Amino acid sequence: MLLKEVKIDLFMKTKLVLFLLTIGATNAFGQDPSTQENLTNAIAPKYSNEFLAIGVGADALGLGNAVVAQTGGVMSGYWNPAGLAKVDKWIEAGAMHAEYFAGIAKYDYIGLAHSIDEKSSVGFTAIRFAVDDIPNTTQLIDNNGNIDYDRISTFTAADYGFIFSYARKMPVEGLSLGGNVKIIHRRVGDFARSWGFGLDAGLQYESKKGWKFGGVLRDATSTFNAWMFTLNDDTKEVFLNTGNALPENGLELTLPRMVLGAYRKFELGEKGLYAAGELDLTMTTDGRRNTLLQTGLISADPHVGVSFGFKNYVQLCAGLSNVQYVTDFDDSRSINVQPNLGIGLNIKNFYLDYAFTDIGDASVALYSHIISLRIKLDKPNNAGP
Numbered sequence: 048m049l050l051k052e053v054k055i056d057l058f059m060k061t062k063l064v065l066f067l068l069t070i071g072a073t074n075a076f077g078q079d080p081s082t083q084e085n086l087t088n089a090i091a092p093k094y095s096n097e098f099l100a101i102g103v104g105a106d107a108l109g110l111g112n113a114v115v116a117q118t119g120g121v122m123s124g125y126w127n128p129a130g131l132a133k134v135d136k137w138i139e140a141g142a143m144h145a146e147y148f149a150g151i152a153k154y155d156y157i158g159l160a161h162s163i164d165e166k167s168s169v170g171f172t173a174i175r176f177a178v179d180d181i182p183n184t185t186q187l188i189d190n191n192g193n194i195d196y197d198r199i200s201t202f203t204a205a206d207y208g209f210i211f212s213y214a215r216k217m218p219v220e221g222l223s224l225g226g227n228v229k230i231i232h233r234r235v236g237d238f239a240r241s242w243g244f245g246l247d248a249g250l251q252y253e254s255k256k257g258w259k260f261g262g263v264l265r266d267a268t269s270t271f272n273a274w275m276f277t278l279n280d281d282t283k284e285v286f287l288n289t290g291n292a293l294p295e296n297g298l299e300l301t302l303p304r305m306v307l308g309a310y311r312k313f314e315l316g317e318k319g320l321y322a323a324g325e326l327d328l329t330m331t332t333d334g335r336r337n338t339l340l341q342t343g344l345i346s347a348d349p350h351v352g353v354s355f356g357f358k359n360y361v362q363l364c365a366g367l368s369n370v371q372y373v374t375d376f377d378d379s380r381s382i383n384v385q386p387n388l389g390i391g392l393n394i395k396n397f398y399l400d401y402a403f404t405d406i407g408d409a410s411v412a413l414y415s416h417i418i419s420l421r422i423k424l425d426k427p428n429n430a431g432p
Contacts, residue, residue, distance in 0.1 A: 370382065
């Protein structure tokens, strides 16, 4: 029974890494550049750096990722850097852990935010999406054609995103601006690695009537990843013998993505009860996707989230996201909608959020339990100026 479980685990991990290598290497750098379309797809493949589009924070995931207008705190460094201007504590920290593919892939987030003064704040976000202990079976068969399990080694395929943020309240009442500098590192064992750089820009505006509006331009100047492949001679031979093209060093671009949102909060009586809602629209520029609104250049995906709460103590939330067309086996098309649920609790400066969601709409299980934490800290009395 144990041997069977080991074989199944090896099979799942091997299939996953083959998928990662095929998408990340062959599609990006193994296409025939003889046509303009293939050249464009090779340099700017669809879904590039998509691990940075998953989302952070169980509260935001429970709202269907519709938070670009209302976000305000440490996780704003990811969602909309302008929201960091609302940080009013010396230090605010956040963390989240989630898993994909029945626990094979790990997704982790940590964030820090610091209020410089009444008008400006800085933040740092770190994201890791990785598959650890992947079996490398390229040397499974020796030169005599015999299978030798001792020749199996393991490696890690990981994507890292490091985001440095700054936000400031502007002289115009209710207006905040923010920006991100992103450093991206992606690595597939000793076979391939890349470094990348990108910029985000965001704004938020709160009207005197209580409406909040937000917008963020991610990968504003197109984020690049410079890939380098270091395959040894034995691995190259395996690639060629199995009909795979050898990947070549190259540049991968992530095209700009814009998110616009509007938020409104309504007080329900004078007891502290409230209801709120936000509608966001995510627009991608990497070609036609299976979204509700689509063209050959731009695709738009709406998100909506609603919440009900009592003061700042508890919040129930629900959201709809990933509104996409799905093609059935008979070539008919239907619309698929992903519902999300969540709850948040606040005890003084400690926040605990829970979401029941299909994180990234890509896990093996239909839905997962996601928990995230946030904490706000005042400046210590013995700290310097």
